[in-house]
Every structure is written in C-alpha cells, then in structure tokens.
Amino acid sequence: SAVISQKPSRDICQRGTSLTIQCQVDSQVTMMFWYRQQPGQSLTLIATANQGSEATYESGFVIDKFPISRPNLTFSTLTVSNMSPEDSSIYLCSVAPPGRGSYEQYFGPGTRLTVT
Amino acid sequence: QKEVEQNSGPLSVPEGAIASLNCTYSDRGSQSFFWYRQYSGKSPELIMSIYSNGDKEDGRFTAQLNKASQYVSLLIRDSQPSDSATYLCAVTPLKTSYDKVIFGPGTSLSVIP
Numbered sequence: 001s002a003v004i005s006q007k008p009s010r011d012i013c014q015r016g017t018s019l020t021i022q023c024q025v026d027s028q029v030t031m032m033f034w035y036r037q038q039p040g041q042s043l044t045l046i047a048t049a050n051q052g053s054e055a056t057y058e059s060g061f062v063i064d065k066f067p068i069s070r071p072n073l074t075f076s077t078l079t080v081s082n083m084s085p086e087d088s089s090i091y092l093c094s095v096a097p098p099g100r101g102s103y104e105q106y107f108g109p110g111t112r113l114t115v116t
Numbered sequence: 117q118k119e120v121e122q123n124s125g126p127l128s129v130p131e132g133a134i135a136s137l138n139c140t141y142s143d144r145g146s147q148s149f150f151w152y153r154q155y156s157g158k159s160p161e162l163i164m165s166i167y168s169n170g171d172k173e174d175g176r177f178t179a180q181l182n183k184a185s186q187y188v189s190l191l192i193r194d195s196q197p198s199d200s201a202t203y204l205c206a207v208t209p210l211k212t213s214y215d216k217v218i219f220g221p222g223t224s225l226s227v228i229p
Contacts, residue, residue: 042204044219091161103208103217
C-alpha cells in the first residue's frame with residue numbers, strides 16, 4: 001500500500017484563523033480524498049481531489065470553507081478557513097492507489113485539530 | 117434509511133471466541149465492500165475487501181457478502197485482545213461516478229482476556 005504522510009499531526013488554533021493541512025504520498029495517485037472524523041463519529045467525506053481539476057465537494061461542504069489544492073499526483077492540501085470550535089476534528093487524507101482493487105483506500109495518519 | 121448501517125456496540129467477546137460484525141447497506145447496486153479497523157487515536161486500516169457474493173478468508177478474518185440481502189459481515193476467529201478496535205464497514209454505491217466510499221458508523225469490539 002502507499003505510504004502517506006500528513007502535516008501537521010496536530011494543532012491548536014484560534015477561532016477565526018485558517019489552517020492548511022498537507023498530504024504527501026510516496027507514489028503517484030489519481031484520486032485523493034479528504035475526510036473529517038469528529039469525536040466518536042465515523043468518517044465523513046469532505047471532497048475528492050483530482051490533479052488538474054477542481055475538487056468535488058460533498059453535500060454540506062463548500063470550497064470557501066475548505067479550499068483544496070492538488071498541484072501534482074503526489075500532493076494535496078486542505079485548508080480549514082475561518083475556523084470555529086465546531087471544526088475541531090480529525091482530518092484525514094486517503095488515496096486509492098492504482099493497481100489495487102477497485103476503490104480500496106489507504107489513509108494517512110490524520111491531523112488532529114482543536115479550535116479554541 | 118442510512119446508506120450504511122452497523123450496530124454501534126460495544127461488542128464484547130472473550131479471548132479465543134469468534135467475533136461477528138454485521139453491516140447492511142441501502143444501495144442495491146453497490147459493487148465493492150470493505151472492512152477497516154481503527155484503533156483508538158489511529159487512522160483506519162484496510163483489512164478486507166470483497167466484491168462478489170460468498171466468503172473471503174484472510175488469516176483469522178472472513179468477510180461474507182450477500183448482495184440479495186444487502187448484507188456484509190466480518191468474522192474474526194480466535195479473537196485476541198489486540199483485535200479490540202472499532203471496525204468500519206465501507207461500501208461503494210452504484211450511483212457515484214468516481215471512487216467514492218461510504219463509511220458506516222463503526223462497531224466497537226472489545227476482546228476480553
């Protein structure tokens with residue numbers, strides 16, 4: 001499976017500020033995904049990031065709040081903008097490497113965000 | 117009806133027993149099914165994938181799929197305390213046009229020594 005790293009691993013941020021989370025993969029992948037996992041909850045897909053095109057956002061998530069970049073096939077960023085305490089969560093990126101079974105996704109270690 | 121449903125648990129089994137985790141899904145056209153294991157404070161780890169009806173075995177894990185009943189299960193034989201984790205069922209619904217996976221709420225498993 002792909003080796004995925006995320007930065008930062010955790011952060012404590014003030015209300016109204018923004019945080020950019022980086023996701024790096026050790027191989028080229030077409031699809032990268034950003035999820036949110038709130039305390040005690042399952043994973044919720046925020047958006048799918050394809051290289052060279054606009055990210056596709058899920059219902060309830062908008063580009064102004066969660067802008068995503070995908071400059072190449074190994075890297076993506078997710079920004080959480082104008083943060084509020086409700087944004088406190090774990091943010092996870094995942095990839096679906098080519099050559100694996102259809103839709104198999106592998107996750108990075110996550111970024112634990114606390115907004116005060 | 118939620119797209120993917122699981123019993124939230126916690127499910128407690130004694131060490132050495134068989135743990136049975138269940139999942140149902142709403143989209144009859146779903147094609148791909150996955151089980152992820154998530155330890156507390158860690159990210160999900162893919163442990164099983166299954167694409168056709170029947171059983172698929174991998175070590176102590178067996179995934180079972182019944183598309184007619186829209187049901188997928190995970191059996192863990194000879195359960196160990198290290199199997200204590202939350203198990204997430206995930207499904208790819210037919211209606212999506214890209215590699216989207218829908219996760220269930222997860223079942224917490226506790227294996228008692």
